[in-house]
Amino acid sequence: MKWLLLCRMLGLLSMLVGGSMVFSLPWAFPFCGETPEFESAGFYGLCQAIAISVASGLVLYLFGRRDQSAILRKEAFAVVGLGWMLAGILGALPFLLSGTQRHAGDKVIEVTIADCIFESISGFTTTGASVLTHLEAPRPGPDGTIDESAPAKLVPRCIMFWRCFTHWLGGMGIIVLFVAILGQLGAGGKALMRREVPGPITETVRPRIRETAVAMWLIYVGLSAILAVVLMFEGMTFYDSLCHTFGTMATGGFSTWNASLGHYNSAVIEWTVILFMVFAGTNFTLYYLVLSGGRNSDGSRKSLAARFAPLFRDPEYRLYLSILFVATALLFGSLMRNGQFEHAADSIRHAAFATVSITTTTGFGTADFDQWNDFSRALLIGLMFVGGCAGSTGGGVKVARFLLFAKILKLEVETSFRPNVVRPLRVSGVNLDKSLRHEVVVYFCLILVIFVASWLLLAAIEPGDAWAHQDSGGRTQLLDSASAVAAILNNIGPGVGAVGPTMNYALFAPQSKLLLSLLMLLGRLELFAILVLFFPSFWKTQ
Numbered sequence: 001m002k003w004l005l006l007c008r009m010l011g012l013l014s015m016l017v018g019g020s021m022v023f024s025l026p027w028a029f030p031f032c033g034e035t036p037e038f039e040s041a042g043f044y045g046l047c048q049a050i051a052i053s054v055a056s057g058l059v060l061y062l063f064g065r066r067d068q069s070a071i072l073r074k075e076a077f078a079v080v081g082l083g084w085m086l087a088g089i090l091g092a093l094p095f096l097l098s099g100t101q102r103h104a105g106d107k108v109i110e111v112t113i114a115d116c117i118f119e120s121i122s123g124f125t126t127t128g129a130s131v132l133t134h135l136e137a138p139r140p141g142p143d144g145t146i147d148e149s150a151p152a153k154l155v156p157r158c159i160m161f162w163r164c165f166t167h168w169l170g171g172m173g174i175i176v177l178f179v180a181i182l183g184q185l186g187a188g189g190k191a192l193m194r195r196e197v198p199g200p201i202t203e204t205v206r207p208r209i210r211e212t213a214v215a216m217w218l219i220y221v222g223l224s225a226i227l228a229v230v231l232m233f234e235g236m237t238f239y240d241s242l243c244h245t246f247g248t249m250a251t252g253g254f255s256t257w258n259a260s261l262g263h264y265n266s267a268v269i270e271w272t273v274i275l276f277m278v279f280a281g282t283n284f285t286l287y288y289l290v291l292s293g294g295r296n297s298d299g300s301r302k303s304l305a306a307r308f309a310p311l312f313r314d315p316e317y318r319l320y321l322s323i324l325f326v327a328t329a330l331l332f333g334s335l336m337r338n339g340q341f342e343h344a345a346d347s348i349r350h351a352a353f354a355t356v357s358i359t360t361t362t363g364f365g366t367a368d369f370d371q372w373n374d375f376s377r378a379l380l381i382g383l384m385f386v387g388g389c390a391g392s393t394g395g396g397v398k399v400a401r402f403l404l405f406a407k408i409l410k411l412e413v414e415t416s417f418r419p420n421v422v423r424p425l426r427v428s429g430v431n432l433d434k435s436l437r438h439e440v441v442v443y444f445c446l447i448l449v450i451f452v453a454s455w456l457l458l459a460a461i462e463p464g465d466a467w468a469h470q471d472s473g474g475r476t477q478l479l480d481s482a483s484a485v486a487a488i489l490n491n492i493g494p495g496v497g498a499v500g501p502t503m504n505y506a507l508f509a510p511q512s513k514l515l516l517s518l519l520m521l522l523g524r525l526e527l528f529a530i531l532v533l534f535f536p537s538f539w540k541t542q
Helices: 003-028 036-064 073-097 113-124 157-172 174-181 187-196 209-233 238-249 267-280 284-292 309-313 315-337 344-359 374-383 399-417 434-461 477-489 510-524 528-534
Strands: 101-104 107-110 425-427 430-432
Touching: 003 036, 003 073, 003 157, 036 073, 036 157, 073 113, 073 157, 073 510, 073 528, 113 157, 113 510, 157 209, 157 238, 209 238, 209 267, 209 284, 238 267, 267 344, 284 309, 309 315, 315 344, 315 374, 315 399, 344 374, 399 425, 399 434, 425 434, 430 434, 434 477, 434 510, 477 510, 510 528
Parallel strands: none
Antiparallel strands: 101 107, 425 430
C-alpha cells in the first residue's frame, strides 16, 4: 500500500468536504423567527467543522504530497472505502458541534457521536434514515421538558440544509466530484470511478475519465435545477425546494418536515417528484447518449424517435419501467380492494409514489404504508432489494443484476438437460465476459449472507424490551430488525414496524447505529470497496 499517496488523496477529499459545508452557512441568516442564539449555534458549529475538515485535510495532503505516483487498483479501493468513511465522520461534525437535539421520550437531549455519524453517513450514502425526531417540534425549557407554548425546530436551518446537501453530494458520488474537479489523475481517476459508480456493466461515456465525471455532474446539476424551479412554482419555498430536490435527485429522502412530502398534501408536487425519482433511478449514461446524439454521421438532425432510441433500446431501462408499472398496478389493486383510500385517484397516486420511492431507494413518504395490508407491505419489502439502474443515483441490488441473474439462471437450467450446448451470456446483442457471470452470482450470495448475519447481530445487540414502548402492530422485534437491515443495506431508509415511514432509528442502541452505518456504506459502495478494508493482506506492500 502506498501510504503517502493515500494520505494525499484523503487530504484533498477532506478539504473538498470541508469546502462544501460553506454552502450551508448563509441559511443561518436571517434567523427566520428563531432565536439568534439557536441559529448562531448552528452557524458557529459549521464554522468549526469547516476549520477542522480543512485543517486535517491540509495536514494529510502536506504529509503525503511527496508521493505523486499513479493510483492503482489497490489504492483506488482504499481511497474510495476510507474516503467515504472519512466523509461520514467529517460530515458528522456540524451536528455534533452545533448542539443539535432530538427527542427521547418526553425529554429532549443532544445528539450523541453515534447519532451524528449515523445521520451523516445516511446523508452521504443517500439512505435517508434518520435519528432526528420531530423536526419542527417545540424546543425544551430550562428543565429539559418540552414547552408546547414556544414552538421551534430542534435543528438549525443551516444544519438542516447541510443534512440535505450531503444527499446531493453523495448521490452522484463524492469521488466522482473529486475526479471531475481534479484533472490530473489519469488512469487513477478511472480506477476510482470504477470503484464508486454503482452497477455491474456501467461504461464510461467518454474516453477521458474526467470528461465522463464532468458530463455526469452537469446532467445531475441540470436536472436538479429544473426540479428546484418546478417545485418553487408548485408552492414550495426556495429553501424547501432545494432540500427536497437534493433528496429526490440523489434518491435520498431527507425532508425538512416530519411528514416528509405528505406535509404539503399536494398531488401536483407528488406527481412531479414521482417523475424525477424515475429520472434519478435511470442510468445517467443514457442521458448523455440522448443529449449528445442529436445528429447523424452526415450532419443532418436526427428525428426525435432516433434521438431517444438509446434510452428505450436499453434492456435494463425497459425492465426498470416494467417493474415500476407492474408493481404500481398490483399495489393499486390491493389498495382498492381493501378500501384504503376513498377515491381511486388517491389510490393510484399513493401506489405510484410508494412504488417509485421504494424501488429507486429514495424513501420519501406521503402516506403511512405500514398501515396498509400485508400484501402491500410484502410487495414494498420485496421492492427494497431491486433498486435503480446501474449508473443511477439509486441504491439496491440494481435492475441490471436482476436482468443478468435471470439470464444466468436460464442458461444453467438449459445446461442441466443440454450439457453439450454452449451459449454465451448476451445483453443487447453483446457477449459478456464469463467473469461477469461469476461476479453477479457472488454479489447475490454476499448480499444474502450480509443480510442474514446483520439481522441476527442486530437482534442480539438490541435488548428484548428496547422497543416495548412502540406500537408493534402484531409484529415482533425480530421482524422489525429484518426490515431495518433490508432498508439500510439497500439505502432506502424507512422500513416497516418500528422503523416505518412515521418512525425513525433513534430507538436503536449506539452499537446498532454504528453497525447500520457500516451497512449503509456497504450498500452504497456495493460491498467490495468496504469489505477489502477488513482483510490484513490488503494492507501489505506486496
